[in-house]
């Protein structure tokens with residue numbers, strides 16, 4: 137560090153907080169200045185050119201984000217740390233986009249303030265040319281919010297903010313249901329491409345021949361059924377973001393074509409020679425371990441390195457217990473709003489049970505669980521008995537409940553409906569029919585595993601065998 141004392145300007149409406157920070161940070165080589173309002177802070181910033189600005193987000197007369205924007209406009213290398221009692225997704229992403237050095241939640245400050253300030257001051261000294269993001273303050277409310285106050289999710293939001301403006305490919309990894317697509321959409325939403333298309337393609341769901349034409353288009357007569365020329369997603373998505381979902385399942389032949397787009401920005405339609413160009417940002421996602429796929433030679437190493445420039449790793453839900461309550465409440469609110477129902481509450485016991493559960497299906501499973509729980513609950517408080525957590529026999533009932541819910545029927549009216557149908561058709565024998573349908577379905581979902589199917593149906597394996605015989609369920613019919 138240089139001999140000259142460094143200056144830190146701290147802005148917060150609470151004088152006690154300012155005192156506390158001053159005590160924490162002041163040393164013979166660091167001077168701490170304080171302000172309680174944003175306009176006053178900006179005046180001091182212009183006058184004293186502090187090495188570091190630490191500001192609360194909630195300020196008068198204008199917000200900490202605006203102060204950040206003004207400070208960075210005046211000095212593009214200004215080092216700014218935002219603090220807040222809450223780190224709402226939007227604020228964290230915006231602040232990183234505006235070039236904040238970091239975003240610290242107040243409850244963590246006693247542990248990390250000194251450490252982050254040291255890092256910021258060192259960086260300020262070493263590299264007075266930090267990357268700057270152009271301010272873009274006109275972002276409407278994101279329709280689907282990303283919820284998360286955990287350290288790990290706040291890290292994800294910071295990454296989204298940091299990468300949104302660049303055109304670098306982004307690789308998002310994480311378990312199934314952990315929010316990869318949501319993050320991909322957020323990157324698009326916060327980028328300069330937001331007004332253009334976001335197109336998602338699931339590479340695992342489309343057969344190889346179709347996938348190539350889907351991505352790059354085809355010429356008339358390129359293959360049987362190619363009756364006319366067709367533009368592919370790369371062409372359609374010009375100026376936008378292309379989300380290649382489940383890229384770990386992309387056939388190697390197509391991987392080489394994606395590599396060509398990334399390296400040369402060029403591609404051709406299937407069956408065509410013309411070289412085409414398109415300005416597309418690629419965001420890819422997978423729940424596979426791509427390093428492993430590379431060593432098995434099922435994923436091209438060169439493509440892996442191209443895509444892996446920016447990597448966002450989504451933590452599994454069980455690794456961020458503090459988000460479970462927030463997410464649960466968010467989904468309960470969402471269900472209430474879409475179904476025009478009063479909002480349900482979660483009992484402490486139910487929450488504890490959820491925090492102890494490993495959530496193999498991550499946030500998606502939590503969302504489904506909350507939807508089902510609102511149907512299963514008998515009062516407006518969700519209790520442990522209302523949570524169909526990973527229990528197969530319970531979740532069958534819950535599945536029925538969620539179907540009923542989706543159709544906006546009550547359980548009684550669903551049964552009523554079936555009875556009426558049976559009445560209208562003298563050939564239908566309702567209970568035997570239901571029994572057969574349930575047995576067949578249980579065999580299908582368990583892929584013919586009689587032990588699991590019997591458990592699911594709540595009967596013994598011997599009984600199941602008899603049913604299979606009576607109903608004439610063959611192996612083929614249960615696997616089709």
Ligand SMILES: Nc1ncnc2c1ncn2[C@@H]1O[C@H](COP(=O)(O)OP(=O)(O)OP(=O)(O)O)[C@@H](O)[C@H]1O
Nearest residue numbers: 281282283311312313314315316317318423499500
């Ligand atoms: N942090 C979050 N806040 C709010 N909703 C979330 C969050 N993460 C995921 N979700 C919701 O959970 C569901 C699953 O998320 P998403 O589709 O992004 O997962 P994914 O990682 O792409 O899963 P898969 O690997 O199965 O495709 C979606 O309905 C999404 O809106």
Ligand SMILES: [Mg+2]
Nearest residue numbers: 313316317381
């Ligand atoms: Mg997905």
